[in-house]
Amino acid sequence: MAGNWLEAVELTSSGRPVLLPSEIECSLLSAVDLECEDLPNFPNLKSGILTLTTHRLLWVSDSSSQGASSAIPLASISHIFSAKKSLKSIFASPRIRFQLSVSPDGRVSNSGSGSRSVVVTMVVRGKGADLDVFLTKFWDNWRGRAWETGNADVTSGSESVSGSTSSGLYTKEGTVRMVGVSGILRKEQEMWETTDKSLQDAFQDLNALMSKAKEMVMLAEKMRQKLLSGSTSQPGAAEDEELGSKQEMQDWLLSVGIISPVTKESAGALYHQQLSRQLADFVRLPLERAGGMINLIDIYCLFNRARGTELISPEDLLQACFLWEKFDVPVMLRKFDSGVMVIQNKSHSDEEIFARIKTLATKPDALRTGISASDAAITLGVAPGMAKEHLLTAESKGFLCRDISPDGFRFYINLFPEIDPNNVYLVKDYGVYDTWLKVASASR
């Protein structure tokens, strides 16, 4: 069984790997085979998309419907061989080889302290991939050892944040007296001075900020919490401004962050395809909030907001939406005659709407006088423009018939399928036909 050699990767509904908490995606290669001659039971990993993250190498099969996927933790890699430049390598597909440490039973160990070493070869068949760049990133991530610092920092970070908030001194007056007022004041001042200093240090230049990034993120979080929680009792003129900045911060919380946005740089030739998948994963939540249908332009804004500085152009977004047709994703792009484009859930789509329109059209009143776009709008809870669109689609499917009269454009339930072509005068005493007959004769 292929699965037990390597850990499987959890995939999203659009077929992108689910990343670990502080894991960040760095680079993608297409059409990659993974081979290992040292192990007889090595799974058959042919032609997949290889994702390099700060923590792992992820291999996902190209035909994502099978869902074959494996992960190699960077921690288990004991050596990366530098690329050999030989005459042979010019003609063959480029390869990257690295050494893995495995446990005696042939499983990849997380700690990197396995007893056996095997050599895995990555064969890159995809064209246009810059292998040197990939190799550099591979080295950097492997040496960066993000998986070690990541876990430790998360826990210590939360501790220090909670620690500092609980040190609020005047919340319990008892503590104030016991420690001594001047001591607390001094401590307070020291705290502010260190914060000031670390701010200064961090923002000297970009490198300084990079090395202090974690600390600064924590500081930012601390400030935000204090500003959001406290200062409600603050009187005076500052109130207005404060309210403004509070508002600002809460607005920002609305944007759900995409931690590893697909970029041209990281994904290369796979850019649009991966973008499309990421978008499909992303729209699920806003779509739910908007009730199953959302303006494409709204998504453009929300998606870019979640990506931060990695803006995509409207053209790229559109391209990504068009690609949905090729993948098995639960959302679709829809274009109205008016030129408006929206994204909607596939499940939300027509079936349910038709069922509701049919119920509406078979009510006694509707059987007699038909339904208009505004009736449908009120019942379905959608805009009249949208309701009209639905009615016309229902008509084209044969559920409704139209009637154009001085009263306007009205729709009736389609009774023609109910009529038996062999005996047109047969009056059925069941079904829609019968209900219609009863209503029609009663009104006379």
Add this chain to the structure above:
Amino acid sequence: MRRRPGIGGLQNAAAARDQYRALGQNVAQIRTDLMKEQLATFKSQLEDFARKHKNDIRKNPAFRSQFHDMCTKVGVDPLASNKGFWAELLGIGDFYYELGVQIVDICLATRPHNGGLINLQELCNLLRRRRKNDREAVSEDDCLRAISKLKVLGNGFEVISVGKRKLVRSVPTELNKDHNEILELAQSQGFVTVDEVERRLSWTSGRAIDALDTLLDEGLAMIDDGHKDGIRRYWFPCVSSISTLVGADT
């Protein structure tokens, strides 16, 4: 310290408590002030960095995500490109895309109040406030240009003129629930006037006129100018109470 009995002792204790409280409040005040100051420095530094080191930040995915984290936490907009020469001349570069995202963002944020219809001027003001550290102010023309870049994504976002004002509509007809409210309003007597819509739904006049015009275009409403008071009425023959009325006559 030994507690002294008697009224004097109680008064002393109360006075001491008051002093502690005053001190506590003082410290709290200073603390918030200091924090605000530091937050302001933090913000302006982040904004500076976002502008100056944009490309370097992009190159390093791990740092980029941390940078974004900082920005979102203290409320800094990481989109801060300068317009620059090429953007001005040819409209290329990220500047107009950024503006576009910010414009839609503002429209989304104000939608609960205005129903997706915003005065161009107001939009511009909000945009400027958001980009207050920008050296060059954003003009209305810049806004229009940024909006025109969004055209690729369909006609869901457009600039319309109502009277002399320019309004930006971010909700397309297909998704506009304003029309439903008007229909509901019209149900009682079969017609509405602009005044009535504005008053009953507390909308701005632009919003009401725009919605009624769309309903006219859709063929759901009819204009009646023939009334004695000279106020235009919008009739809705499709609203069911009227059609049953017509049905009963025949």
